[in-house]
Amino acid sequence: MPSSEEQSLSNNSTGRRSNRRSVSLAEASSLIDRILATWGHPPEERSIMAAVLLYAEVRGSSQGLLKLCGAGIPRERITQEIAVTRSSTSIAKVDAGRRSGMVAMQRAVDVAIELVRVSGVAVVEMSNTSSSTGAIGYFSRQLAEAEHIGIVASGTPALVAPFGAGTAALGTNPLSIAIPTLSQPMVLDITTAAIPFFDVLRAQALGSQLPSGVALDSHGEPTIDPTAALNGAFLALDRGARGAGLALALEVLTGVFVGADSLGKRGARKDWGNLVIALDPGIFIQRSQFLEGVQRLFDTIRALPRMSGFQEILIPGERGDRCAAAVEHRSAIELSDEVYSELSAIASKTCANDGPL
Numbered sequence: 535m536p537s538s539e540e541q542s543l544s545n546n547s548t549g550r551r552s553n554r555r556s557v558s559l560a561e562a563s564s565l566i567d568r569i570l571a572t573w574g575h576p577p578e579e580r581s582i583m584a585a586v587l588l589y590a591e592v593r594g595s596s597q598g599l600l601k602l603c604g605a606g607i608p609r610e611r612i613t614q615e616i617a618v619t620r621s622s623t624s625i626a627k628v629d630a631g632r633r634s635g636m637v638a639m640q641r642a643v644d645v646a647i648e649l650v651r652v653s654g655v656a657v658v659e660m661s662n663t664s665s666s667t668g669a670i671g672y673f674s675r676q677l678a679e680a681e682h683i684g685i686v687a688s689g690t691p692a693l694v695a696p697f698g699a700g701t702a703a704l705g706t707n708p709l710s711i712a713i714p715t716l717s718q719p720m721v722l723d724i725t726t727a728a729i730p731f732f733d734v735l736r737a738q739a740l741g742s743q744l745p746s747g748v749a750l751d752s753h754g755e756p757t758i759d760p761t762a763a764l765n766g767a768f769l770a771l772d773r774g775a776r777g778a779g780l781a782l783a784l785e786v787l788t789g790v791f792v793g794a795d796s797l798g799k800r801g802a803r804k805d806w807g808n809l810v811i812a813l814d815p816g817i818f819i820q821r822s823q824f825l826e827g828v829q830r831l832f833d834t835i836r837a838l839p840r841m842s843g844f845q846e847i848l849i850p851g852e853r854g855d856r857c858a859a860a861v862e863h864r865s866a867i868e869l870s871d872e873v874y875s876e877l878s879a880i881a882s883k884t885c886a887n888d889g890p891l
Contacts (some may be wrong), residue, residue: 555872562588562599562867568601568881572861574609579637583607583668586636590669592861593854596732597669599869603876604735607634610664616641624653628660635667635688635806643673647680650812655669658810659792666690670710671851678712678719681821685811686710689788689795694727695767697778700754702767706731707784712851714815716829721851726781728769734760739872747773794812859883 557565570580571625601607614631616638621627626645630638642660649656667673670686677684690705706727713720725731728748736759737744749763750756757763758782771777787809789795794807815824836847861867869877 544804554868555871555874556864556866557869557874558866559588559861560865562591562869565877565881566599566602569606569877572613572880572883573606575607575634579609579634582640583634583636584671586668589672589803589858591867592858593652593669594857595669595854596736599867599877600732600736600873601666601668602880603739603873606880607665609634613664618645620645620649622653624649624655624657626656626658628658630660630663632662632664635663635665635808638663639667639670639686639688639808639810642683642808643686646677646684646810646812647883648678648680648812650682654814654817656810656812658812660808660810661792661794661805663806663808667808668710669723671712671721671854673810674710674712674723675719675721675851677719677810678714680816681714683714683813683815684710684712685809685813686712687784687788687809689785689807693731693768694770694778694781695750695754695755696782697770697775700750700767701752704770704778704781705788706768706787707781707788709780709784713828714825715823715832718855719851720828720832720849721854723851724771726771726777726784728771728773728777731768734768738764740870 551833563584563688566584567580570583585600587598590596610632613633614679616631616633617629618641619627620630626649628638628642628645637659641686642658646656646658649658668686670688674684674686677686686707687707689707692702693706693840694702694704696703704726706725708723708725710721710723712722729744734744734749735743742760744760744763746758747756747769749758749760749766749768751759751762754766757766769777770781788807792807792809795805815821819827832849835849838847840847
């Protein structure tokens with residue numbers, strides 16, 4: 535099924551309507567693996583990256599296979615082993631060695647789980663990556679599934695205008711918070727921009743307009759043209775000072791605080807900073823009390839009187855989980871013809887020796 539964002543883009547489109555095709559999960563996995571092989575990623579890294587990309591794709595997120603189009607996620611030619619330095623039983627630093635952000639983030643989450651089991655609190659910073667981490671809800675969810683509270687924040691190149699500014703200076707800087715429950719984890723995964731970067735790329739590819747009030751052109755004027763927005767700036771999450779303030783705070787936490795690039799040149803950021811925090815929900819009260827309290831809270835929220843037009847009240851992450859369950863039932867995703875053709879063309883370049891061209 536198309537994501538809610540893609541449906542919105544199609545409704546706003548003044549360009550061509552894109553035909554869609556069903557692609558089996560097996561074929562999608564094969565496409566991802568072949569494309570990543572084309573770009574030089576070794577098998578062990580490809581498996582991690584594929585898991586992150588498919589997690590996003592089956593949940594209707596623009597952080598899925600669309601990330602493989604255009605410039606894609608090529609592996610840097612010169613990389614080093616990921617290095618972990620533990621400065622205490624609860625704090626660690628991960629030097630990604632210029633490897634993929636997804637691969638390095640997985641290592642950071644693994645380290646955080648190790649630390650929080652010992653001390654009850656873990657703070658792990660990760661920097662010196664060569665690309666974004668993808669859908670960070672994939673990583674915070676792992677912390678929650680391990681029965682810890684997970685907080686993950688990531689920095690990105692400058693795309694968002696500070697409040698009152700007409701040009702970009704902040705990243706879209708996503709934030710994810712995952713909470714363990716008696717059933718499926720609550721997973722909040724948001725961008726601090728009014729629109730995700732890859733939603734703008736998707737609108738550009740579909741010949742669609744953006745929703746109004748989410749972007750500025752290069753002159754600092756409002757625009758619904760995705761190309762103009764990519765040359766201009768996105769507005770913050772709430773189009774106002776609060777969202778811009780949150781983006782700025784995360785710019786500090788994923789930039790200056792972890793020693794990564796901050797306010798770098800648009801599109802040329804050399805280092806993507808990240809922060810992982812894990813908390814044992816039993817450090818203040820019994821773990822069982824915490825889980826039961828969360829369940830009561832969520833049940834109370836779900837039972838509240840609903841606004842007109844709402845059939846139910848969802849907890850963050852539930853919509854995505856339902857999308858994922860539907861995809862698993864069909865064993866297939868849907869891709870636009872344009873995206874499928876581009877992915878197939880890239881995959882066809884894979885060398886016989888499974889290495890880069």
